[in-house]
Amino acid sequence: MMRKIIVAAAMGGLLLGTAACNTVKGAGKDIQSAGQAGSDAINGK
Template structure:
């Protein structure tokens, strides 16, 4: 249950971050920060 909620939050953040960035470089930073946040939450 908690894992599904975490994945939903990560995916939502990824979609919002992708919509907010204007450049490919910005998209890479957004994806990296979302991945780091997910990793931190799991550990």
């Protein structure tokens, strides 16, 4: 019984960790594209 709870908690933590990692990666890409757009506007591209 206790082993099942530990395994379930570990699997849940792994799933949440993976989802958070993808979220941070997506936010980084959004910030990068916004910076590029600002740079293009300043340089007149």
